Amino acid sequence: MDDGAKEQRDPAWWGRRAWSLLSAVRARAPLVQCITNLVSMDIAANALLAAGASPAMVHSLREVPDFTPRCDAVYVNVGTLSEDWLPSMRAAASAGRPWVLDPVAAAASGFRMEACVELLALRPAVVRGNASEILALADRSVAAASNFKGADSSHESMDALEAAKALALSSGAVVAVSGAVDFITNGEKVVGASNGVPMMQKITATGCAVTALIAAFVAIEPSDALVAAACALAIFGLAGEIGMESSKGPASLRMHLIDTLYFLDEEMVTSRVRIALRP
Numbered sequence: 351m352d353d354g355a356k357e358q359r360d361p362a363w364w365g366r367r368a369w370s371l372l373s374a375v376r377a378r379a380p381l382v383q384c385i386t387n388l389v390s391m392d393i394a395a396n397a398l399l400a401a402g403a404s405p406a407m408v409h410s411l412r413e414v415p416d417f418t419p420r421c422d423a424v425y426v427n428v429g430t431l432s433e434d435w436l437p438s439m440r441a442a443a444s445a446g447r448p449w450v451l452d453p454v455a456a457a458a459s460g461f462r463m464e465a466c467v468e469l470l471a472l473r474p475a476v477v478r479g480n481a482s483e484i485l486a487l488a489d490r491s492v493a494a495a496s497n498f499k500g501a502d503s504s505h506e507s508m509d510a511l512e513a514a515k516a517l518a519l520s521s522g523a524v525v526a527v528s529g530a531v532d533f534i535t536n537g538e539k540v541v542g543a544s545n546g547v548p549m550m551q552k553i554t555a556t557g558c559a560v561t562a563l564i565a566a567f568v569a570i571e572p573s574d575a576l577v578a579a580a581c582a583l584a585i586f587g588l589a590g591e592i593g594m595e596s597s598k599g600p601a602s603l604r605m606h607l608i609d610t611l612y613f614l615d616e617e618m619v620t621s622r623v624r625i626a627l628r629p
């Protein structure tokens with residue numbers, strides 16, 4: 351085992367990494383260009399702001415040449431894909447900044463799957479999806495299954511672990527599958543992050559928001575997207591866990607999750623983040 355892998359087997363090491371990355375996001379306020387779906391814009395922008403980053407929802411193709419090179423990271427999300435937005439997504443993903451892809455409902459249509467496959471070829475640092483999305487993307491398959499649920503997952507994250515590894519190896523991206531346990535892999539190493547509460551699935555666009563947070567963490571740590579993605583997922587899940595303590599249901603959890611992202615401190619992060627390198 352190399353020294354890096356030894357360190358990553360130590361839970362305390364992950365707590366310190368998560369805290370140092372969140373602290374760096376707060377200190378450096380990375381500018382994250384988000385080309386994201388219409389449902390997620392508010393929660394993604396607010397999650398980024400609460401965590402200390404600077405979100406900018408900039409979609410026009412005509413703005414990409416001036417704006418994207420000045421960003422610290424780019425976030426592309428196909429949740430409400432249209433023909434008008436795809437050229438902007440391509441251009442922003444090709445602008446030389448680290449970027450992250452959320453393949454929302456990748457299996458919904460041939461148009462969407464082709465767009466995701468084309469974007470994947472533009473080398474995202476991280477792809478984060480739910481289990482059904484990662485299974486579909488790894489297989490390039492448009493849904494025929496009767497249990498297809500659009501933007502929601504009909505699988506557990508563990509069901510997509512092998513597909514995530516294969517997708518990581520074929521694309522060169524770190525692939526993160528969210529769920530009760532979030533799995534993050536580069537095709538060789540697999541890290542599990544087990545913060546979060548099931549109620550997070552009942553708030554629309556929490557997945558989109560955590561992918562935005564991954565982009566902010568990748569802006570800080572572009573040379574280790576696996577660690578950046580794992581820490582962002584754990585921090586977001588932890589904000590959900592602590593937020594749930596004051597919440598009655600999805601609407602109040604949405605508010606408390608964002609408040610908690612803003613208030614997380616070193617003690618909360620280092621003692622409660624649950625990330626582990628898997629054997």
Ligand SMILES: Nc1ncnc2c1ncn2[C@@H]1O[C@H](COP(=O)(O)OP(=O)(O)O)[C@@H](O)[C@H]1O
Pocket residue numbers: 479480481501502503528529530531532545546547548549550551555556557558560583586587
């Ligand atoms: N059963 C669960 N228990 C704890 N956290 C969960 C659970 N399901 C999803 N999450 C968390 O909710 C967030 C959104 O994940 P998910 O619902 O899988 O994505 P999407 O919204 O794209 O379908 C992630 O931070 C994930 O860790």
Ligand SMILES: Cc1ncsc1CCOP(=O)(O)O
Pocket residue numbers: 387389390429430454501502554555556557558559
């Ligand atoms: C409901 C919906 N429809 C198109 S995009 C979207 C939001 C999806 O958000 P998430 O992937 O985080 O559940």
Ligand SMILES: [Mg+2]
Pocket residue numbers: 452454455479480501557558
């Ligand atoms: Mg999603």
